Amino acid sequence: MVNERKCPACAKWTDGHKTHCTHCGALTDPALIAEEIRKEREEEREAYMFINESKAIKKLKGLKESDKTFHRIIFYIADTLFTIYMAILSFIVWLIALVSG
Ligand SMILES: [Zn+2]
Incomplete structure (x- = not known):
């Protein structure tokens, strides 16, 4: 063949x-x-x-992609608060560096 x-x-x-x-x-x-x-x-x-993928990330993704508007609003509020928190934290770190330097 x-x-x-x-x-x-x-x-x-x-x-x-x-x-x-x-x-x-x-x-x-x-x-x-x-x-x-x-x-x-x-x-x-x-x-x-x-x-x-950790449970926290899964929960956050679930909120972001949720069909409910309320869940999406919670996600954006949490996201914004986290950004502000990180901004304040980095400002404090910058202040410490300024004082000691
Ligand atoms: Zn075979």
């Missing part, structure tokens, strides 16, 4: 025109296998990011 592929799962030669092994049913099409691997990696990456 001209067009045959070796199955990566069972190592038997199978019809190259088919995307799956005729013996065990595993994928033999290189393009489809590459696509499968790419999808798996994407899923792994998403799972990894999901684990690493």
Whole structure:
């Protein structure tokens, strides 16, 4: 036969025109296998990011993307307060540096 592929799962030669092994049913099409691997990696990456995202960040994101206007308002108020808090903090740090210098 001209067009045959070796199955990566069972190592038997199978019809190259088919995307799956005729013996065990595993994928033999290189393009489809590459696509499968790419999808798996994407899923792994998403799972990894999901684990690493802390509960506080998830809550904040939930507020920002909430359908309720009230939740979004709370998010923007908290966001603004945090910005002001950081501004005051950096001003104090600047003052300390000014006095000691
Ligand atoms: Zn096979």
